[in-house]
Amino acid sequence: MALSIIHFPHPTLRHRSRPIARVDAKLHAMAAEMLDLMYENEGVGLAANQVDLPIRMFVANASGVRGEGQEWVVINPVIDRPKGSEAGQEGCLSVPGLFAQVKRPKTVRLQGYDLKGQEINQELDGFLSRVVQHEVDHLDGVMFFDRIGNEAMRDLEHGLAEFETTFQSLRNTGSIPDDAELAKRLAHWEKTYT
Ligand SMILES: [Zn+2]
Numbered sequence: 001m002a003l004s005i006i007h008f009p010h011p012t013l014r015h016r017s018r019p020i021a022r023v024d025a026k027l028h029a030m031a032a033e034m035l036d037l038m039y040e041n042e043g044v045g046l047a048a049n050q051v052d053l054p055i056r057m058f059v060a061n062a063s064g065v066r067g068e069g070q071e072w073v074v075i076n077p078v079i080d081r082p083k084g085s086e087a088g089q090e091g092c093l094s095v096p097g098l099f100a101q102v103k104r105p106k107t108v109r110l111q112g113y114d115l116k117g118q119e120i121n122q123e124l125d126g127f128l129s130r131v132v133q134h135e136v137d138h139l140d141g142v143m144f145f146d147r148i149g150n151e152a153m154r155d156l157e158h159g160l161a162e163f164e165t166t167f168q169s170l171r172n173t174g175s176i177p178d179d180a181e182l183a184k185r186l187a188h189w190e191k192t193y194t
């Protein structure tokens with residue numbers, strides 16, 4: 001299947017994804033396709049919501065380069081044990097071109113599973129900690145700009161309004177299905193994998 005990255009304000013970005021209950025060959029293929037999209041778009045992480053799939057999975061590579069750094073495919077991620085606080089710049093493949101300083105815990109523990117069913121249990125620090133927190137937010141329907149102050153938000157307002165205009169025109173021409181059709185698709189994926 002051909003996955004593509006959806007942009008704000010696509011409703012699936014606000015959907016709280018459900019835990020994955022089965023892993024099959026198709027899910028492996030979708031994870032590989034998500035990694036392809038992430039690298040092609042020069043991202044460091046991509047959550048399943050961002051390719052219109054309502055399931056708890058994300059891919060990441062803090063280096064942003066295939067073959068360098070550590071590549072992650074994480075199923076049913078849970079983060080806890082937040083420690084410290086640090087501001088850092090974030091962008092998002094679902095609002096390309098927009099950036100803001102976001103304050104997050106400095107370190108967190110990530111638990112979850114890889115595609116082989118092996119358990120992941122690791123303390124994360126630095127940029128990778130930020131990337132993973134950003135991706136897990138996506139799975140809960142949260143965008144990075146939900147976590148910034150009013151003043152920083154004003155700097156993004158114009159850009160976000162442009163994304164809204166583009167979304168409306170894609171809807172008007174039928175390139176993006178209406179809410180009922182989208183809900184039907186999400187229900188199909190939820191039935192298959194959660
Ligand atoms: Zn993002």
